[in-house]
Amino acid sequence: MRVFVEHGPRGILTAAIPKILGDQPHVAVALDAQERRGLRALAETVAKLWVNGVPVATDGFDARIEALRSQQGGARAETARTLSFAGHWPDIVDVPGATVAEAPAAPPRVAAAHTAGPAVAPPKVPEPVAVSPAAVSPAQNESAQMPAPETTGAAATIAAEAAPAQYMPPAPSYPPALALPQTVVTQTEYVTAPAVAGQAVNIAAPAAVGDQTATALGIVDSASAAHTAFVERQAQAHAAFLQTREAMLAMVARRRGELPGRVVARSAPATTVVTAPPVAAPAVTAPAAFVAPVTPAPASAAPPASAPAPVTPAAARPAPVAPVPAPAPPAPSQEPAAAPGTVLFSREQLEVLAGGKVSEVFGPRFAEYDNYERLVRMPEPPLLLADRVISIDGEPGTMGTGTIVTETDVDPDAWYMHNGRMSPGVVIESGQADLLLASWLGADFSNRSDRVYRLLGCDLTFMGELPKGGETLHYEIHIDGHAKTGDTRLFFFHYDCYIGDRLMISVRNGQAGFFSDAELADSDGVLWDAADDAPREGAIRDTPPQVTTKRSFSAEELAAYVDGHAYTCFGAGFERAAAHSRTPSLPKGRLRLFDEIAEFDPEGGPWGRGYLRARAHVPADSWFYSGHFKNDPCMPGTLMADAATQALSFAMAAYGFTIEHDGWRFEPVPDEMSRFVCRGQVIPNADHTLDYEVFIEEIIDGPTPTVYAALLCRSDGFKVFHARRFGIRLVPDWPMPPGAPGPVHILEGTTDVRGDYGALLACGRGMPSDAFGELYKPFDGTRRAPRLPDEPYHFVSRIISVDSPPGVPTKGGTCVAEYDVPADAWYLADTHSDAVPLSVLIEILLQPCGWLSSYNGFAANRPDDVLFRNLDGKNITQLRPALVGTLRVSTTMERYAEGGGSTICFFDVVCTQNDEVVMTMNTAFGFFKPEAMENQVGLKSPQFTLDGLNAEAPVNVEYLGPELSGAPYLHQGRLQVLDRVKFWPGAGDAGLGRAVAIYDVHPEAWFFKAHFFQDPVQPGSLGLEAMQQCARAAARLAGVADGATHFEQVAHDQSFDWSFRGQVTPLAKLARSAVEILSVETDERGTLVVFNGTFWVDDLCIYETKKMGVRAVRA
Structure with a gap:
């Protein structure tokens, strides 16, 4: 057997070996697999080697474990080999009497930098001095060295073998850091470089200096002079740019209700500018080592989460990731900025960018784009969701960082709406302008149609309720940086979406890249397996309210659920859901993203907590391929995410959580970060089968029932999308949108009670x-x-x-x-x-x-x-x-x-x-x-018993059969509350007859939906109507209504009473009305039939009426 142990990070080679060797005997393990890291994973890897017969010396491993357990931390023995280095070079001594130009401090506020000063001629730059190792004498070299710390044992041996030794001198003595009062510290998203003035400052220096130091100081002087010239040349143009930008941001801030004239950043700025009153800046006396600027992570309203290392698709077969060099400080853009109160790009222009010539909108600088078949574009309609671009901050064509602000108007009648709300996947997709920003920054100058955009994933947090019709989504999208892995360029982004001043969704650690066709075709997919994972410690699994007995659902059953017929879909136990006015359900139309439920096991899956698999058949002509993207069709990962969340919602309904929540809606759990990972594509090269798997992790009953699950999407068995932990909950909602329509009438004597x-x-x-x-x-x-x-x-x-x-x-x-x-x-x-x-x-x-x-x-x-x-x-x-x-x-x-x-x-x-x-x-x-x-006792009926109700009758007719058709008419349509009638002529105490009328109770009867919302019961008035109709049928069958043209609604002037001591719910099966005729009288108004009646649900008498009358009126 061949054994392979991968020592490096991730497990790319380990995954490739089975593809190469196929069925040949081998074992391959990765010591640092991306999806399974830590001590447990290492132990499992070693155990796998051992069970496959690989000799494993575990003594050292066991010793380290014991050391950790005893909190020794695995300390190194004193005899361990070490290398010792001094931390710094020796001080560089200033040249006596040397002077450098002083840099005046920046003005107290950023706005002051907008006033450009007079042009300053660049100073003459001294010729650079070339310094070679030979120019430094041995004595000078030795004087620059310092003794190394003493070493013993193995460390001394290593030090002796490493000849000639080089030591770092001690740190130079720099001037103290400038202390600034807190009142003069401001923040902005851009660095404003202070201009350097020409006032000299004398700095005292030590008395002696070597030739090496003098040479170094000459280099510093040259660099300082060159930098001074550069900054002065940029000052005026950059000031104009800042002035325009501040005006735009102030306009946006005022529009969102903030303090006029004050710019409030929605997320933490990428960089920080410190401004202060003029203070003499000490001269730098020696070159310092270059330190890359540190960009603070944007502040998130979401719970803090550790930022993962940039994830590259397995398709890329990456070399180690190397950061792309930061772009040079941007020159002022030649593109016009949007004036306050206007937009930069309209909806019409966005449609051109999505499907037409980019240069028509971006300008001639981008004419090269028009030559390429495939570009980084936003989707064409209907997946073009942005309606306008408010502003772009970023130098075009530089592939630097930048920011774009877009808006999306939520159309109440749009295809992406469900029960008045935008679907979660479409909310994510609406933040699509990172593509436009990447295009603006010049992505296709490098891609040249050979590489295409694909989303890799992000960490997203929903902050509250989903958008509703009539609202406007305000997206602030930032590209934070770039990286390369092999030939693949990646970029990283984040965005926030606001509705007014409410943060609605926050996306962090967004990752996307540009890939060749070969890289996309060779992807390894999502590297996650539920069998290798487990629910988090303390995960809750409450008992679901009512689990359906079905274990799969056909296309017809799923369609019934989508149409609002939960009882038809889930069957027995869901009768109360049949009465829903608006059951929590799944979207229709384009957002109907799967066709059937192939498997549902309420206690199944590798975790034994529940498993569901929804299946979608995706033909090559599916609607979303058209325009997503032009000449580069692929299924949006956001639609895969939406389908997966829909599958989780269906599982929640199958557990019975919707039965008592008529009118409520499914919504992502707020304020909890979910990590979405995309590692494959679905393209129209053939018909595909997508399976959306739901691995239940937590079931939490309560006022707002919540279910957490891991979500996985497979395309033809290949894992393309994964969300490790995503939560869906049921939240209150109403079939009638909040804000009842007017005209409003406030009742007198109240302040807010309406009577309209x-x-x-x-x-x-x-x-x-x-x-x-x-x-x-x-x-x-x-x-x-x-x-x-x-x-x-x-x-x-x-x-x-x-x-x-x-x-x-x-x-x-x-x-x-x-x-x-x-x-x-x-x-x-x-x-x-x-x-x-x-x-x-x-x-x-x-x-x-x-x-x-x-x-x-x-x-x-x-x-x-x-x-x-x-x-x-x-x-x-x-x-x-x-x-x-x-x-x-x-x-x-x-x-x-x-x-x-x-x-x-x-x-x-x-x-x-x-x-x-x-x-x-x-x-x-x-x-x-x-x-x-819940425990009805009903009424005791003096006239009828169960035996009397069930007895055979000499007359049995259908309610609207020939015997009861024609005038005087019985009720039809919604008011037909009888199906069959039994009649006993001459029966009853008065010998005038009695009758029983029967109807079958259907859980989806219209009156359950109307009476009452969230509390479905048959109206008692319909029970009275049923007894009135039964008495009318008895009068016709007894012949006392012959010749009449109509019945009075109830006999006028005939007082009657009723008692209700029970209810008919959707769980009932059979309702029966029984009447006994007490008297029959005829006068000039017609024939009056007086009766007593009872109303029964199943075997319980719940309504009673006494001395109600029926009058048959003759013309």
Whole structure:
């Protein structure tokens, strides 16, 4: 067996050996693999060698481990070999009486540097003096040396063998550092070089100096004079540049609401300028070793993270990375800067840069670009997401550093929107102008169409909610540096994105490069394997609420979920999700990025915490290839990232977290850095299959359920994208966007409670505080507010007045509401009538009771969430039909009682139309803890038993069968709440007959979605309607309605009562209405049938009505 041990960094050779040897026996290990570093990885590598029969001497290794355990740190023995060096050369003595030009200090503020002084002729530069080793005498050479520290043992032997020895003299004595008061220190992103004036300063010097020192000082004088000339020549032009730049930044700062005239950097500046009052600068007396300027890392709003070494794609087969020499100080740009209040490049110009001649926008300097087929470009539409460039800071064509500021307007109707929000991947992609900046800086002067741009990865942190329609994203993108590895040039960038003054996303350690086709084709892909990794210590895995029983999902099932039908997708256990008004789901259209779920194992994967694999079929004509990029089509890595996060969101739904979170949305966990790695490409050379793998790491239940996972994308089995730890959570949202539409009507006696239609719709499905102002702010988060019904079962048009204060339970408090009955109302068509049907009229009277209860603060004043249910109705009497027009409802809270964690409210309600009474009632509602509704006990029915409901009947008909068709009509459409009818002629105590009507409860029934948002139950009014319709069917089957043209909505002038002691939820299977006829009377108004009725859900009686009437009217 052949054994290979790679000692160098990473594991590039180790990965290549299996490709070369194939199935030949061998073992290859890397001691410093990039993905697995540290002591554990080293131990595992040594163990792998040992189990493959390689002799391994472990004594020394064990000794070092023991030393570490005993906190000895593996100290070297005294006899260890060492090399000793002196730290500095000896002092260089100044020449007596020597003088140098003094450099005046920079002005107190940067702005002062904008005033250019008079032109200064460059001083004559002395001829350089050539110094060779022969020019220095041995004596001088010896005098420059110093004794080395004493060495013994092996160290002395090494020192003796290293002849002739060279020693570094001690450090020179430099003048002390200039001390500056804090008040004169400012920061900017650019270095302003101070001009050097010609005032001489005499510096005292030691009395004697050697020839070598004099020669060195001559070189210093020459360099100083040359530098002085250079700085003076640049001063005027650079001052003009700074003046323009400060004006632009001041404009941007004012636009974002900061102090006028003050530039506030969004991220830490790349360099620091120190300015101070004029102070005489001491002359430098000897050349110092060159020290590369240190650029502070930009400050991030994200949690601090260690910056990784620049990562190069395995495709590059890199040589050691060598920094690219820093560009010379930039000369003033000849390109015009954007004036305040304008943009540098418009959307139209960006489209030219994405697909046309670059020189048409960048100018003739870039005419060479127009000769190349492939360029560094931003994508063409629809993936061109930037709408304008505000400014560019960076010298064109230099491949230096720079900054670009862009803006993106979030179109509410754009393809990238989902439930009113921008998708995470598109947010990342919108920071795409690093390509434009790289192009501006001259990338294609080197690429020449032979190399193309590819993103390698970044560390990104979402800072809060995703952008919504109508907002503008402000991106500040910085290219921080460049490097080369072999022939491959890399660059490093970061950016911040703001919405107004809110930091929305921060990207750090961005890495991209320019690669040849061969390098891209030869990539090793992502070097990560879940089997070699593990969840972090202390990772949480709470029990999911309801895990689907399915282990894969077809394209049809996935499509159902995308369309909002979670129950159809996930099946049994998800019935409550069927009633969602807007279930948390995945995007449609172009952002539908995978086709099926090939595998779901809720406790699977290498970590045993859950695994999901989503599969996408990517044809060669996929939409994103067109324009991304022109003549260089490839799938955006940001879309791979978006698809992977969608797969994680689907896993979260499959665990049941969306069931109790109707209207909520998926969103990245804020303030946590995630590292994205791209190491491959998907191009249209063939159809591809992409697998998005989700390795669950943490499941955290709670007010905002959260799931963390490692994400991996494979293209035809090849790993191309990886995010080690990414979190998705569910956050509160509402089907109706926040900010209820106007016109706004603030109720008299309140400061922020609205009575207009928009606010009332918000009571049904919007943000609670849009309806009740500050009183309901606690419900704008994760708490659940009591709701009014939503459309189409919402029957309050406006609140006219209320005479009690908000948030204060008030006995005798009254509100006046109105409802406008439209001529084309759906319920008029469903009932073949011009009068409002019973169920709708009941709701018109009950819904203001719900509004007044919320206004009184019964729910808002409690620390826990409650459910709102109707309990009783007494003395309900309809006097005349409610017709098209405006109905006015006066609702008075007579009293309330609290006890046992519940609150019961009693109301007196009167409905009028054109000042005539339509209906009156007394009714009671209650606020209950959710657990109080879980174990229903129902009502005891005196007329019916389960045996009676299930008994065989002599008459069995379909609800709209021939026997029940025609006039007088029964309800249809939404108000058809019966499927089948059983009738017993002559049955009951009065011998007039009894009937049972049945309908099957479907979890996706329309009324669950309307009544109530996040609390789906069948309206009690529809239970009353079901009993009324059952009695009408009995009247027709008994023959007492023969010849009638229509039924009254409920028998006028016939008072009745009801009691509700239960609820129909999406979990119910069967609902039955049972009626027993008490009397039949005929007069000039028609035939009146009076009955008692009960309503059953499955095997429990939950509603009861007494002495309700049906009147069949004849022409």
